[in-house]
Amino acid sequence: MENTAKIPSYLSRDSLGPWETYLVQIDRVEPYLDKALLPWVETLTRPKRSLIVDVPIRLDNGVIAHYEGYRVQHNLSRGPGKGGIRFHPEVTLTEVMALSAWMTIKNAVVNVPYGGAKGGIRVDPKKLTIEELERLTRRYASEINILIGPDKDIPAPDINTNEQIMAWFMDTYSVNQGKTTTGVVTGKPVSLGGSLGRHDATGRGVFICTVEAARHLGIAIAGAKVSIQGFGNVGEAAARLFADAGAKVVAIQDETGSIHNGRGLDVRQVRKHRLETGSLAGAPGSEPISGDDFWGCEVDILVAAAMENQITEKNAPAIRAKIVAEGANGPTTPAADLILQERNILVIPDVLANAGGVTVSYFEWVQDISAFFWSEDEINARLDKIMRDAFAAVWEAAQSKGILLRTAAFVLGCERVLMARKLRGLYP
Numbered sequence: 001m002e003n004t005a006k007i008p009s010y011l012s013r014d015s016l017g018p019w020e021t022y023l024v025q026i027d028r029v030e031p032y033l034d035k036a037l038l039p040w041v042e043t044l045t046r047p048k049r050s051l052i053v054d055v056p057i058r059l060d061n062g063v064i065a066h067y068e069g070y071r072v073q074h075n076l077s078r079g080p081g082k083g084g085i086r087f088h089p090e091v092t093l094t095e096v097m098a099l100s101a102w103m104t105i106k107n108a109v110v111n112v113p114y115g116g117a118k119g120g121i122r123v124d125p126k127k128l129t130i131e132e133l134e135r136l137t138r139r140y141a142s143e144i145n146i147l148i149g150p151d152k153d154i155p156a157p158d159i160n161t162n163e164q165i166m167a168w169f170m171d172t173y174s175v176n177q178g179k180t181t182t183g184v185v186t187g188k189p190v191s192l193g194g195s196l197g198r199h200d201a202t203g204r205g206v207f208i209c210t211v212e213a214a215r216h217l218g219i220a221i222a223g224a225k226v227s228i229q230g231f232g233n234v235g236e237a238a239a240r241l242f243a244d245a246g247a248k249v250v251a252i253q254d255e256t257g258s259i260h261n262g263r264g265l266d267v268r269q270v271r272k273h274r275l276e277t278g279s280l281a282g283a284p285g286s287e288p289i290s291g292d293d294f295w296g297c298e299v300d301i302l303v304a305a306a307m308e309n310q311i312t313e314k315n316a317p318a319i320r321a322k323i324v325a326e327g328a329n330g331p332t333t334p335a336a337d338l339i340l341q342e343r344n345i346l347v348i349p350d351v352l353a354n355a356g357g358v359t360v361s362y363f364e365w366v367q368d369i370s371a372f373f374w375s376e377d378e379i380n381a382r383l384d385k386i387m388r389d390a391f392a393a394v395w396e397a398a399q400s401k402g403i404l405l406r407t408a409a410f411v412l413g414c415e416r417v418l419m420a421r422k423l424r425g426l427y428p
Contacts, residue, residue: 016333018098018308024334029410032401037418044104044414047097048115049073053143055121057135067136071119071144073153074100077420080151081117082107082358084158084187085165087136091120095308102329103358106351108413110390112362117153119144125160137165141172148173150183150369156361157187159232159307167192183368186361195364196376198357201383203237203305205356206327208387209348210238210301211245213323216395217346222246225299227321229253230306231274234327234354238303239267251289251297252280254306258294259286295319304331305354311336319345326350341404349406351413352394359386 016024026044033041055067070093073081083103096118104116121140125133147153157166166188173184182193190196197204211221224247228239231254239249248264256279259265266285273283281288289297295315302319304310305327311319316336324340325348326332332340332347340347360383367373374382398408 016309016335017094018330019094019101021309021330021334022098022101025406025410026414028334029407029414032403032407032411033418034415037415037422040418040421041414043075043077043418043421044101047072047074047100048076049147050093050097051144051147052093053140055136055140055143057132057139059132060129067121067123069119069121069140069143070096071147071153071155072096072100072117073147074116074118075104075417075421076115077417077424078108078115079113080115080149081147081153082112082114082156082361083116083118084156085119085121085140085161085169086158087121087123087125087160087165089122089124091122096120098308099329102351104417105410105413106355107358108416109351109394109409110355110359110386111416112359112386114154114358114362117155118158119155120158133165134168137168138172141169142176145173145176148184150181150365154183154361154365155185156358163187163189163194166194183365186364188364193364193368195360195367195379196374197379197383198360198364199233200237200241201360202234202327202354202357203239204241204380204383205359205387206234206238206303206305206325206348206353207241207245208356208384209353209391210242210303210323210325212388212391212395213325213346213348214301217322219300219322223248224301225250225297226301226303227251227253227294227297227299228303228305229294229310229331230304230328231270231280232305234357235303235305236267236271238305238325238327240271242301243267247301250299251294252286253291253294254280256280258289258291259283260289260293260297261286292318301325303327306331309333311340313339316340317343319343321345323348326353329354337404337406347404347406349409352390352405352409355390356383356387359383 053069055069100118107114188194251260270283296318298320302321308330311332313335316339
């Protein structure tokens with residue numbers, strides 16, 4: 001296996017940003033890449049195109065407010081850009097760069113014909129009225145209009161964005177084009193060309209990959225103990241699917257706190273309580289625990305489905321799980337990665353584990369282009385096959401090369417991207 005004798009000093013910092021984390025990952029994978037592709041590796045460390053835009057809107061009180069927005073296309077060698085849009089007060093250009101780069105790798109790992117892109121606005125959407133949010137979305141869509149299109153760059157929902165925001169986005173683009181263009185975004189309402197199965201797709205992908213990993217480790221899902229960090233669309237869907245398969249979801253954490261029940265939480269009741277009260281606290285059949293105690297829960301599976309840099313060198317030593325499944329993008333720092341490896345905890349990397357969302361986004365895009373739509377059973381069956389095939393390929397690469405699943409996924413994804421770059425050549 002990869003050398004874990006010592007954590008390099010430059011990794012021993014929890015302040016390592018998302019872009020630096022991504023560059024470290026590329027650094028680690030380079031020795032395992034096909035030597036014929038090495039002249040092109042630097043392509044992966046440079047976004048193809050980055051756009052910073054001012055997003056001015058008139059607030060309900062008449063004040064003109066300005067927000068900073070971004071759209072980054074990391075790599076388009078394998079097809080149009082694909083990646084979500086997040087509205088969050090801590091969005092930065094370097095974060096969006098990293099997220100777009102992970103999309104490049106992720107799309108290649110599951111072998112969908114997309115490049116990587118990502119977007120965001122530095123804003124707290126909870127402080128905006130619904131009318132202000134619509135104006136913000138439409139203005140942002142207009143500002144990045146020069147980059148997007150169904151054959152150029154296809155946005156999707158991410159943190160704090162949803163079906164309604166995608167509907168506004170699609171409508172704005174369509175009005176500017178003079179025709180309805182449903183394929184410019186994915187994650188839309190079904191009535192506007194959205195796909196069945198999209199809501200649960202990312203969480204379902206996490207579940208499928210974890211079931212496969214557990215099978216290889218001889219862990220039965222029925223009766224397995226699971227903890228979920230992050231209880232949004234991804235974490236909630238994964239928790240529900242694990243519970244339905246007979247697992248015990250014993251701990252859940254989100255930004256409002258952490259709850260626990262050693263006999264298993266009723267996931268649907270917890271979700272209902274969270275929607276009604278805005279907090280996990282007081283959920284039926286639960287008791288509060290501290291954030292530190294959450295990480296120390298003795299479980300078989302930990303799903304990290306919140307934000308970047310949640311598993312660090314500070315809390316990684318406390319984790320008592322056999323499998324960590326990355327439902328979020330970049331939840332584990334490079335230093336924490338090495339600690340988990342030394343402790344023989346299997347990490348299913350984000351570029352594989354959470355690729356279910358972009359896979360069903362691909363299905364939605366295909367359905368929009370063809371104007372022919374599939375049933376939810378068909379979509380789930382296609383997703384299941386793609387995720388299982390991708391996991392099998394990554395597992396085989398890890399076993400044959402004696403490397404981590406993350407490194408193996410990056411080898412697979414990077415080689416597909418670099419081969420496309422090499423075959424296309426340079427022009428002029």
